[in-house]
Amino acid sequence: MSDDPALPPFIYDGLYPAEDKRSAIRSFAGLVSGAVKQVSHAVEAGRKPGMPLDVLSDITRVAPLSSLMVAFVLGAAVARRR
Numbered sequence: 001m002s003d004d005p006a007l008p009p010f011i012y013d014g015l016y017p018a019e020d021k022r023s024a025i026r027s028f029a030g031l032v033s034g035a036v037k038q039v040s041h042a043v044e045a046g047r048k049p050g051m052p053l054d055v056l057s058d059i060t061r062v063a064p065l066s067s068l069m070v071a072f073v074l075g076a077a078v079a080r081r082r
Contacts, residue, residue: 046053060067 043053045051047057048054
């Protein structure tokens with residue numbers, strides 16, 4: 001080993017304190033929670049009357065088979081491009 005003080009000491013994987021693992025899990029859980037909140041706010045905004053999700057749900061209620069056909073054709077067209 002080198003006696004150079006600029007190098008950090010060598011640490012084995014099994015010797016990390018348990019608090020660091022829990023804090024990493026908590027930070028990841030916080031990130032996931034924030035992402036879920038953003039998506040739910042976007043969906044709520046899209047479901048307001050006259051917004052795209054509201055219009056799409058109305059069309060699907062009126063003509064479910066036609067909507068299914070349109071979704072299938074669009075999916076096939078997108079899949080063919082790749």
